[in-house]
Amino acid sequence: MKREIFMIESNRKIAKNVYEMTLFGDASEISKPGQFVNIKLDGLYLRRPISVCDTDGKSLTLVYKVVGEGTEKMSELSHGNSLDILLPLGNGYDISKGENSVIIGGGVGVPPMYMLCKKLLEIGRNPVVILGFNTKDEVFYADKFEKLGVKTIVTTADGSFGKKGFVTDALKEIKTYSYFFACGPEPMLKAVCNESKTSGQLSFEERMGCGFGACMGCSCKTKYGAKRICKDGPVLEKEEIIW
């Protein structure tokens, strides 16, 4: 982990309340998809954790939804502004596992799945991608996944885009997968675990003090004892989760 000043290259709206920010700075320590960064914003005390959506080691792409004061402030930044960022944080997904995998992203759980998908492709895997949103206005990155050449299924709860229903409805119809990677709101993660008979890895969110394992703010109970979402997670294996 290190603390690094990143320069904002661009910051644009890509869906309802959702922004994509690209930044320059040393991101070379990021080693796994599913890792996250922790961002200091003027006037706020705690940093804000955001998943790495993409990186080439020298730049960083983050996709975030405006839900409160911090993300609101982020949305107001623009080219030339700089951000104080701690990175990389968290364990990230272990891509050595699961040959025939499904990637499942819900809402702002989608961003880390983009880097995950790229990494899986790099090692010769060919995952199927399911992206779930509430409604058409909130859909983002469907095209970007398609451009990667993977099968991409989009679901919306109200049917206004892609397939009507939840990610689990799409998952049901995939017969041949043997592993899954998921990120999204907790109810979605739970539904995925209930639906799927295979093993898988899921990324969790928790309110964080530090984001790097020092404060015990983000602990959760697992079958193998207490784990810190920020350090021992955010990615947990299906088998260890206590719902």
Add this chain to the structure above:
Amino acid sequence: MKREIFMIESNRKIAKNVYEMTLFGDASEISKPGQFVNIKLDGLYLRRPISVCDTDGKSLTLVYKVVGEGTEKMSELSHGNSLDILLPLGNGYDISKGENSVIIGGGVGVPPMYMLCKKLLEIGRNPVVILGFNTKDEVFYADKFEKLGVKTIVTTADGSFGKKGFVTDALKEIKTYSYFFACGPEPMLKAVCNESKTSGQLSFEERMGCGFGACMGCSCKTKYGAKRICKDGPVLEKEEIIW
């Protein structure tokens, strides 16, 4: 009084730790020299009071010394930044009084004297100006006063510029004045009152909560009862002061 956003036009160092900032915005309510403005700075709770050094109603010149966090922040601002300012505040000097006056400014007590001097000239007076500093590096605005065409005496405590000594040493040598206007550190104000036999007006500083008369943070005892430096002052008459 109103709250107004000013745009910074320039902000430059004019002496050791002393900066001159010019700003654009509606300054039309400023009616008297010696009035001040109260500036909101990011990350600080209370506003910072700074005297009006000059104005033409549409712009504002402030001269300030970096002494702490707030003035430090001010010194880091530049063209294009904006400031949230309350103005005008305070009673200001009553220029109808005193025909043959001496203007005495010490250190960062000099800035309001510039507008005062201009106003006195406008109504046909011809004041003598004494500016006191510690040392050469700290001298500013001597040339600007001279350009106004008034007799300007500069003193420095160490003699490195102008006359060696204090403003009171210079004041002693002026025989013909019948009134004075003073602004500077309290010991200087007191020395001036002791030295001078004439009446005069003096501007005081006090730590302020609001700057507009609401909190009673800045009260001082005068012969006519308690006065708020921010509202009933900062200018007091020599006769009412209790040292």
Add this chain to the structure above:
Amino acid sequence: MVDTRVSLSGLTLDNPIIPASGTFGYGYEFANLYDINILGSFSFKGTTREERFGNPTPRIAECTGGMINSVGLQNPGIDKVISEEMPKIKKCFKKKVIANISGFSLDEYKYLAERMNGEKQVGIIEVNISCPNVHNGGMSFGTDEKSAYEVTKAVKSVTDKPVYMKLSPNVTDIKKIAKACEDAGADGISLINTLMGMRIDVKTRKCVVANKMGGFSGSAIFPVAVRMVYEVFDTVKIPIIGMGGISSAKDVAEMMLAGASAVQIGAANLVNPYACRDIINDLPKIMKKYNIEKLSDIIGGAHNG
């Protein structure tokens, strides 16, 4: 149309926004800035029997997210407040005001309440038993259950106006003090007054305020205030006026969810003289955003479940 009305002991306010004592003078400095009749009410500067200059200056210190004051109840004394200030208030404010009083003895509290009882424009008497800035008085009444009970009884015995006891947060158990006030017949509780704080100037190596310590208020104290209002709401049945660090309409909603029937805005008025007006303007917006139709519906809302 959203409904922002709240009521305090039979007094209906158009909205819950009340400038806090000591930060709004007698209102007329602010009446030059906006029509202060938009306020729910306002609480004027703490009144004592005698005229007081207060503590020596400096009386103000800057803090992260707040400020310290050690004004020490500067006021012209009850006679002049009634003869000079009340008529001036009347000219710029048409609604009921809250009369904040502070004493150095039971007798003084009683005397002040009795005098305020005769003032028609006074809707509520707010009894400050929590001023950290005066020695041998004020706060000591508010840090002890027994004294809090006694002051409440004494004041209640001489007035038929609603009596709100203003409590100090500098106590081990705010619940006990609030309960003592309720038991003694208080009509409501105002809280919190300032936390005791201190700043030292590293350059001069001296305390920044001449009185050494002072009352710490502003955004920084908000979490303490919310916690105390929440605790007191669980403890008493009488209404609470919540305050401490409120500076936005969202803060108002948060304080009401904790249990406040109305709120006071203190230090925020000093850094933004339009703070109360801005908050009143924003209230309907945040009510819409958070699906609140009747503002009074959310009072104590965080206690459900």
Add this chain to the structure above:
Amino acid sequence: MVDTRVSLSGLTLDNPIIPASGTFGYGYEFANLYDINILGSFSFKGTTREERFGNPTPRIAECTGGMINSVGLQNPGIDKVISEEMPKIKKCFKKKVIANISGFSLDEYKYLAERMNGEKQVGIIEVNISCPNVHNGGMSFGTDEKSAYEVTKAVKSVTDKPVYMKLSPNVTDIKKIAKACEDAGADGISLINTLMGMRIDVKTRKCVVANKMGGFSGSAIFPVAVRMVYEVFDTVKIPIIGMGGISSAKDVAEMMLAGASAVQIGAANLVNPYACRDIINDLPKIMKKYNIEKLSDIIGGAHNG
């Protein structure tokens, strides 16, 4: 060369900077970031007899200038702390550490102190009688003079290491509690622990932390901490470790002027993991700026005159 050394009950620290319990784990997360041997010492996470998961999540809330935590003393219990964590500490930190202990009964405090007494690397035992995050324990010992006295006596009877009592700021009179600890033989006082605070989510209308209230710390509480250290310095003769909202070398000097012999840095480590290193680097600079040759000279400096 400026002299930043200070001493605590016979223990000389290279500088007064000590990461505060609960914000620095057992040191090794930070040892990956910088050589933590530059620290004066560090206080590790509060240890209890049994392993504890702590409170349910969410346990963290954002505040203006600070944060609330309701971790609730998550730790692996004394056995594992001694068998697993202490050896790991030894690998990355060569100096004495401060063992922070927390109990739910006199017996538990005694037991923990006895166990820590056997640990060579423990230089000071810091007895937390002020944790706001556990029910029926912790804080209640620190809000009452008599219990504070008893815990101190009990702990002192089983250890020959210096005992520092860590006090809660959530009290009416910190002076009395500190005095009781001194009277019972405490070697020093650590203060302040967190203020009790609460935040409510206006959207969900629920308390942000699952435990409703939590401990409020960070820059926002600094003025309260300075005031309490100042008061306690006037009251006791034993050294004080001052903490609460310190985030810069200047804050360190201010806290020492109030009366602290050393300081702890808590929440600041969480938002800037390099906070302690940065402060240690800045100390000589601010000493030069404010004409301080020997840092220990300024302890209690604001009490002169």
